[in-house]
Amino acid sequence: xxxxxxxxxxxxxxxxxxxxxxxxxxxxxxxxxxxxxxxxxxxxxxxxxxxxxxxxxxxxxxxxxxxxxxxxxxxxxxxxxxxxxxxxxxxxxxxxxxxxxxxxxxxxxxxxxxxxxxxxxxxxxxxxxxxxxxxxxxxxxxxxxxxxxxxxxxxxxxxxxxxxxxxxxxx
Numbered sequence: 001x002x003x004x005x006x007x008x009x010x011x012x013x014x015x016x017x018x019x020x021x022x023x024x025x026x027x028x029x030x031x032x033x034x035x036x037x038x039x040x041x042x043x044x045x046x047x048x049x050x051x052x053x054x055x056x057x058x059x060x061x062x063x064x065x066x067x068x069x070x071x072x073x074x075x076x077x078x079x080x081x082x083x084x085x086x087x088x089x090x091x092x093x094x095x096x097x098x099x100x101x102x103x104x105x106x107x108x109x110x111x112x113x114x115x116x117x118x119x120x121x122x123x124x125x126x127x128x129x130x131x132x133x134x135x136x137x138x139x140x141x142x143x144x145x146x147x148x149x150x151x152x153x154x155x156x157x158x159x160x161x162x163x164x165x166x167x168x169x170x171x
Contacts, residue, residue, distance in 0.1 A: 074164025118144025
């Protein structure tokens, strides 16, 4: 019997909440009082079908970062690289090849350096785009490379480094 009373009360309450209210002959509907309205948090979590997944559209492109990059800061970043690479014209190879004129240079072309098969097979020319991709994650970008460095994860530091390499490029 108690269950029947609870069911009857639930029915009366639900009709009062979810059915339109009548005031005389006029029909008054208060949807905002009865149905949830999307909040900013809910809207932000919804998928925008016009955007590609995994792309941060608020993040500046590497070209934008490069246009604002500081070669002086890049020289400081290069100190990590200098443990294995020289950058002077005619400089010696170290654990890694000399990086003088790296931009526009054929991949795996420094005389006297023993490159990995992966680097030799990679071929082509070192462009800014290739350097960006390689220096951000060497082993991820080029599996089989001998370069043991894990990469430069901060985009602004990577842009500074590439801007420094451009600034010392002899071409």
